[in-house]
Amino acid sequence: MNNTANHQEDMENDEGINDNDNIDMVEEDSDDEDVELEFNMDVFQRLKQNDPSVTRLCMELNSHKDHFGKIDWKEDGDCISNNTQLKDIFMCYNDWSMRQLGEERKVPPRQQIQDFFSCIYQNRSITDLGTHTIIDDEFSGSLVERLSGHPSITKLEFQTCKMGGIVFSALGKVLKHPKCKLKDLRLSFCQLDDEGLGLLCGGLVGNITLKKLRLSNNNNDITLAGWQAFSTFLRHPKCKLVQLDLPSTLINDDATNLLGTAAISSTSLKALNLSSNKSISSRGWQTLLNHLSQSSIRRLDIGRNNINDAGLVSLANINALKSLDLSNNKSITETGFQFFFNTLQARGTQLVKLKIASNRVGDIGLAALSRCNMTMLKALSIYYISGRITSQGWVSFFNALQDSNLDLVRLDLSHNNIDDEGLQLLVPLVSNMSSLKHFSLHANHSITPTGWQALTGYLQSPNFALEKFTLGENKINNATLAAFMSDLVLVHNKTLKRFYLDECLDEDEDNLITERGWAAVSTLVCNKTSIMDTYSSNHILQALGWDHDQINMPDDLLSYLELNENKDKAEVARQKILQTHFSNSDKSKMQEFLDMELEVMPAAIAWMGKPTNDDWIGKSMSGLSLMYNLMRSRVPDLFDSSAQKKLMHPRKKPLGVGKRKHVASKIRSRCTSSRRTVADESE
Numbered sequence: 001m002n003n004t005a006n007h008q009e010d011m012e013n014d015e016g017i018n019d020n021d022n023i024d025m026v027e028e029d030s031d032d033e034d035v036e037l038e039f040n041m042d043v044f045q046r047l048k049q050n051d052p053s054v055t056r057l058c059m060e061l062n063s064h065k066d067h068f069g070k071i072d073w074k075e076d077g078d079c080i081s082n083n084t085q086l087k088d089i090f091m092c093y094n095d096w097s098m099r100q101l102g103e104e105r106k107v108p109p110r111q112q113i114q115d116f117f118s119c120i121y122q123n124r125s126i127t128d129l130g131t132h133t134i135i136d137d138e139f140s141g142s143l144v145e146r147l148s149g150h151p152s153i154t155k156l157e158f159q160t161c162k163m164g165g166i167v168f169s170a171l172g173k174v175l176k177h178p179k180c181k182l183k184d185l186r187l188s189f190c191q192l193d194d195e196g197l198g199l200l201c202g203g204l205v206g207n208i209t210l211k212k213l214r215l216s217n218n219n220n221d222i223t224l225a226g227w228q229a230f231s232t233f234l235r236h237p238k239c240k241l242v243q244l245d246l247p248s249t250l251i252n253d254d255a256t257n258l259l260g261t262a263a264i265s266s267t268s269l270k271a272l273n274l275s276s277n278k279s280i281s282s283r284g285w286q287t288l289l290n291h292l293s294q295s296s297i298r299r300l301d302i303g304r305n306n307i308n309d310a311g312l313v314s315l316a317n318i319n320a321l322k323s324l325d326l327s328n329n330k331s332i333t334e335t336g337f338q339f340f341f342n343t344l345q346a347r348g349t350q351l352v353k354l355k356i357a358s359n360r361v362g363d364i365g366l367a368a369l370s371r372c373n374m375t376m377l378k379a380l381s382i383y384y385i386s387g388r389i390t391s392q393g394w395v396s397f398f399n400a401l402q403d404s405n406l407d408l409v410r411l412d413l414s415h416n417n418i419d420d421e422g423l424q425l426l427v428p429l430v431s432n433m434s435s436l437k438h439f440s441l442h443a444n445h446s447i448t449p450t451g452w453q454a455l456t457g458y459l460q461s462p463n464f465a466l467e468k469f470t471l472g473e474n475k476i477n478n479a480t481l482a483a484f485m486s487d488l489v490l491v492h493n494k495t496l497k498r499f500y501l502d503e504c505l506d507e508d509e510d511n512l513i514t515e516r517g518w519a520a521v522s523t524l525v526c527n528k529t530s531i532m533d534t535y536s537s538n539h540i541l542q543a544l545g546w547d548h549d550q551i552n553m554p555d556d557l558l559s560y561l562e563l564n565e566n567k568d569k570a571e572v573a574r575q576k577i578l579q580t581h582f583s584n585s586d587k588s589k590m591q592e593f594l595d596m597e598l599e600v601m602p603a604a605i606a607w608m609g610k611p612t613n614d615d616w617i618g619k620s621m622s623g624l625s626l627m628y629n630l631m632r633s634r635v636p637d638l639f640d641s642s643a644q645k646k647l648m649h650p651r652k653k654p655l656g657v658g659k660r661k662h663v664a665s666k667i668r669s670r671c672t673s674s675r676r677t678v679a680d681e682s683e
Helices: 002-012 041-048 110-122 137-145 165-176 194-204 224-235 253-265 282-292 309-315 334-347 362-370 391-400 420-431 455-459 478-490 515-525 531-535 555-564 569-581 587-594 598-609 624-634 641-648 657-682
Strands: 036-038 056-060 088-092 128-132 155-159 184-188 212-214 243-245 271-273 299-301 323-325 353-355 379-381 410-412 438-440 468-470 498-500
Touching: 110 137, 137 165, 165 194, 194 224, 224 253, 253 282, 282 309, 309 334, 334 362, 362 391, 391 420, 420 455, 455 478, 478 515, 515 555, 531 569, 555 569
Parallel strands: 036 056, 056 088, 088 128, 128 155, 155 184, 184 212, 212 243, 243 271, 271 299, 299 323, 323 353, 353 379, 379 410, 410 438, 438 468, 468 498
Antiparallel strands: none
């Protein structure tokens, strides 16, 4: 299922290595990072204004999105050239007819692309530049070569690009430039062959800035000669590469032997990704892992391969390993996992991150894992093991860990045979974890609606600090969901942003969660009982599924979740109050404002008329109509034409100058006092 695939990919994200050669084993979600904006004319104007909220930009060069083509980049290019806020640009050309830029289908002419790149060359704030496009080799090479010595770009990414010798030669010149600042180079699906790899390595040899190199899905024509040139680069004394990713490259036994010997001589290489390389035999893995046991490797991704029990024996010899992805190696038996975990227990494991998903771990392998001292472990993924670990195996596992002091940040137990008894034991285990941020129990079909009630103890735990909770494809109904929402209200949860409930279906494929269940969530995020209840509602929860359209969620609930995406929670509360209590002319709601003391009225008026900030996300509602109705109710003479005539032609003797000054002084004093009170409260 697509939702499951998205869930797994999201749980697997790991940025990896930092510049101090340390491994960031557990990456947090990037919810608080700047949003990537899709380029349009509005964004173009914001770029020209140097808007600080525009830092990440996706530019499609397609004919059906002709915003790019409407701009004269030579004349208006200062929007990029002089911008000091822009950090990340990703360009995409998705014409599936594989036509080259500058030909048919109204794609931008080459001169326009060249003018746009000239803006990038002059910019001094962009650090990340990426492209997913089809451009011929000669034209691409001329664009890439001009990046040589760029003062700010540290990450360069090419995806699915038609690259040949000219482009790889240009990349080599960029890497060889004495002022090169590149730290991260990613080339995926770029038709890399021996010639291209040789040209690339010519620039890499002697480069001292590059820390990360990704050459994924380049499985065309790299022979042993190409890998020989690459291993020469790895062994070079000036090589500072820390992270090397080679997934899906069709690397063979001879090439991995070269790679292993080069890794031994490298003092900088800490992370290696060789996932999805089934061209390496079981014997080839034994040889490579024996080499790596003598290297400085700390993080190893060897998932989706042909490693067997003998390979695990070699893997157990890598003592300093901190992060291991061993998922989807179907040749490893339960006995092999038992030996591996027993070895780790005897030697003392330093693992911070462990992923053994989609494997034949079995009850005996899981029992061996429970005996390991896992106090350093922060991320554990054991999903898709259903049918290989029994319900009783999970019960024994959770029971053995009760006194383990395990404090994870990520825990993924999706697609398993955990039942009601297992969940009862899991709840106290996770309730003691104060660091747990991401937790998945996706698709554990053996847990009944009654069993899910056990989670209420966890939701009410003082240690509950989840940011993402994945419970999709389970037997969760309206009553269970309502109980969950009540628990979140009780603890006034301020951390949970994503609560995934996709495809909670009964035997007839009908949704178990209906309008009644969503109403409970709606009350959590926007309690309409009173203005104060709305103000005190949950303004953190932002998502209830991977695709909200597929879970039949009401439009008003979707609107509240979109409001919650904004970082300005005071403005979120204000918008909810405006939309739920003052979207019509209900005078009973207005009375709450009319009864206010005069001293606080200036603050109330300012609150109503406050404009939304520039980087507001989602629908907003103006409070000007509310302010108008309030003023009209409070000071009707300002809106009554007959009263205005009386003011213009008063029958009574007007106030003297001294009296008018006295009244004006009192008004100013009262307003000043109110403003001070508001300022004090805001502080």
